[in-house]
Amino acid sequence: MTQLPAPKRIVGLLLLLVVAGICALYMPAVLGNSYAWDDWELFINSPYLRDPALIIEGLVKPIIPGTTYFRPLPLATFALEFYVGGVNPIVSHAINLLFHLANTILVGLIFMRLSQLPDERKKTYLALIAMTLYGVHPALIEAVAWAAGRFDLMVTFFYLLCLWVYLSFDGAKRILLIMPLYFCACFSKEMAVTLPAVLLLIEGIRGLQQKNISEVKGYLERSGVLASIVSLGLVGLFYIGVKSFFFPQLAHVDSDVANSFGSGSAGGAAHIAFIGHTLLFYARMVLWPFSNLSPHHPFSIKDMTSLDVGIGIFAVVLLLASAIYLIKKRNSFGVFLLIGVVCLLPVSNIIPLTIGGNIGHERFLVLPMAFFSMAAVSIPLNKAMLSPSMQKIALPSILIFASLWVVIAGMNVRLTAPLWRNDLTLWKWAYDTNPNFYVANIGYAGAAVRYQQFELADKILQHAKKVDRKGMENDLPAAILEARVLGKNNQYSQAIQVLEGAMDEFSGQYKRKYPNAKEGAGSILPAQLKSVYYTALTEAYVAIKDFEKARVNGELATFYGPVYSLAWFYKALASYGVGNWSEGQAEYAKAHRYMVEVGVESLDTVRKNFIGRLCGQSAPPADLCLHFARE
Structure with missing residues (x-):
């Protein structure tokens, strides 16, 4: 018998408590964290998202040199953010937190649409629990507390919103809404590719509940899933076309990882085992992340033993067998769990990822965790073979365990988020x-x-x-x-x-x-590394006053790093050193243009002191010093 819905006032209060709790946990990080890790290359040392003349180029270039990672929409939000209010880490982190809160709410909304529970009141309270599990899960700290985690937050937001729209509307209205949302998801991160498969999975499992093949076909026609998948496919083709225009290839393989597998059947077994260990890593991070949080999770394929290979292959076989079993069961728990696994596939090293020797990253769980959280509150306890006495204590025991888990998770968020405060705290943590x-x-x-x-x-x-x-x-x-x-x-x-x-x-x-x-x-x-290398040489030659060699290295530094501010700066000092005021000024103007605003004053001070020392020596470059005096 269907019960009445939960009182709106109570639900609203509980929702407010969930949102307020998440804000309280993350607010110290929002207010105190600066930029760290890749933020420096994306926002501080690179002008591509700060210089209006370079923004378009910055949006369509790989976020990591040598890869095919194409994510223009999150980059556009940073460019807009910097244009409106300058480079401010508080604003960057606040926007990330807002996306996380929106994703948390979408978890509840989608659960309400997908859960098979007939009891609306129970369904509502379980949705709030799922939101809480998602909002405080420690594996999501990286994406929320780190500015560059916005890629994962945004693809999750548009992915979940697109799915909610699909579940809430039908007909032409549904198509018109899901297409732009899927467009945004695709242009946020490659993980969006799994959404058509998820829609087919949802409706396929629902279709299996019909009595015969003709009813299944009828259901699929009424559901509109095929039209929706076709419309998403058109968006996907557009995305592929745009990416192909700017990139020489659609996907890349980490050659170092691929070469580690070896060749022949042994290489294939090693690759399958690596996929299995990747899935095991994510399983650990989902179930018990407290002892394994870190910016890095290194894994050496070459060091895998025969036992490691066997365990990895067994994990893949177990996953496939479990998927078949869950499809046959056709309950909410299985649906949510399968969707979460499907969302994980792009980051499961089926195509080896370029992630610096790591088996995976915590931020990759932002999207899958939404469905794993829904699965956690959908475990079919009523079908478990428990004795009457066990049934009495099962639910209270689970509630106590879940409460303890949430408390420990909240403590982890409060303690771990500040470790992303800046580069020094982050890398100390990674090193330790x-x-x-x-x-x-x-x-x-x-x-x-x-x-x-x-x-x-x-x-x-x-x-x-x-x-x-x-x-x-x-x-x-x-x-x-x-x-x-x-x-x-x-x-x-x-x-x-x-x-x-x-x-x-x-x-x-x-x-x-x-x-x-x-x-x-x-x-x-990488060109970026070569630019930094020759910039270091330019700086050193400037320091020992070998300005001709400094200019030679400065040419190389600016060739490989045409928008690297420090390359232009030290090249300008070399030009000043040989008495070439006009070239030095042109080069310094570029350094000034490409430097982040907070660093400009430091450049001005170093330049002023450098030219002052040049003009104070026994045989100063007269023309340079005359221009400097006039300045």
Whole structure:
């Protein structure tokens, strides 16, 4: 018998408490966190989202060089945000929190549409519990507390909103609404690709409840799912067309990961095992994330034993068997669980992901977790084979466990979100968690240099020399940081030796590894890294007053990094050094243009002091000093 709906006043109060609780947990991070990790390359060191003349180019370029990650819509929100109010981390984090709150509410709305419970009151309260589980889940901290996590938050928002619209409307109105929403989801992140499959899964399972094939066909026709899938397919084709216009290929494979599998049947088994371990990783993060939170989750395919391969393959087989079983059961729990797994497939390393030696990231769970939260409150306890005494204590026990889980999760959010405060706190956490992961070492040393803690940077760099580099190209970032530390101690000649020695060593290793290669060693290095490398050399040569060599390296730095402000800045200093005022001014204007607003004053001070010292020496460049005096 269907009971009356839950009182609107009580539901409204509980919803307000859920939203207020999430805000209370994340507000310290919103108010206190700065930019960290990829934020520096996306927003601080790069002008593509800040300079109106470069924004269009910035929206359609890969967010990570050498990849096919195409996410113009979230980038557009950052560009608009910076245009209206400047680069302000509080605004960036506040927008992320708003998306998270919207996603949390959508979890409840979709649960109300998809749950098969006839009791509306019970369904409403379970929806609120699902929202709470989702809103405070520790695996989502990364996306909410980190500005660049907006990609995952936005694809989840448009994905869930599109699904809710599909479940709430029909006919032409449904089509007209879901197409633009799916467009936004696709242009937010590639995970949106699974939505047509999810619609087919939902209606397919509903169709299986019919008595015969003709009734199934009739149901599918009435549901309008085929028309909806066709309309989403048209949006998908448009997305593919746009992406193909700007990208030479639609998808890429991490070659280092792919090569780790080996060849033949053994390679195939290793790949399947890697997929299995990826799914196990996400399962751990969903069920009990408290002991495994970290910015990095390194995984070495080459180090997998036969037992590891067996476990990974077993996990994949178990998943497939479970999927078949859940489809046959056709209950809400199975539907939600299957949808969550489908949403995970794009980040399950079926196509190896370029994520820096990690098996996965917590932020990838933002979308799947919405459905796992719904599944958690849909477990069919009434069908469990329990004795009467066990049935009496089952529900209270589950409620107590769920309450404890939520409390522990809330504590984790409050403690973990501030670790994303800035680059130094983030990389210290990453280093403390995985001290033998080379990326964490270099990231921590780089953060220490950025925050002027050079003794700490030197200590971490010394430790990094004992850690497996996972690739010869990783020597250069360490050399650049070591040169920065040496430069702080005015040992610029030694810094030049370190930089040039590292490049010579890298070139030698490249020739030994690829003796028949037609291209040079630099061909496998990202342009951004080469720009930073030559900028460091330019700075060092400027410091020892070898301005001609500084200009040569400055040309290379600006060639590989045409919008890198520091490359133009040190090239300008080199031009000033040889007495070329006009070129120096043109180069400095570019440095000024591409530098984030808060750094401009620092550039002005360094430039003024540099030219002042030039004009104070025994034989100053007269023309330069005359222009400087007039300025």
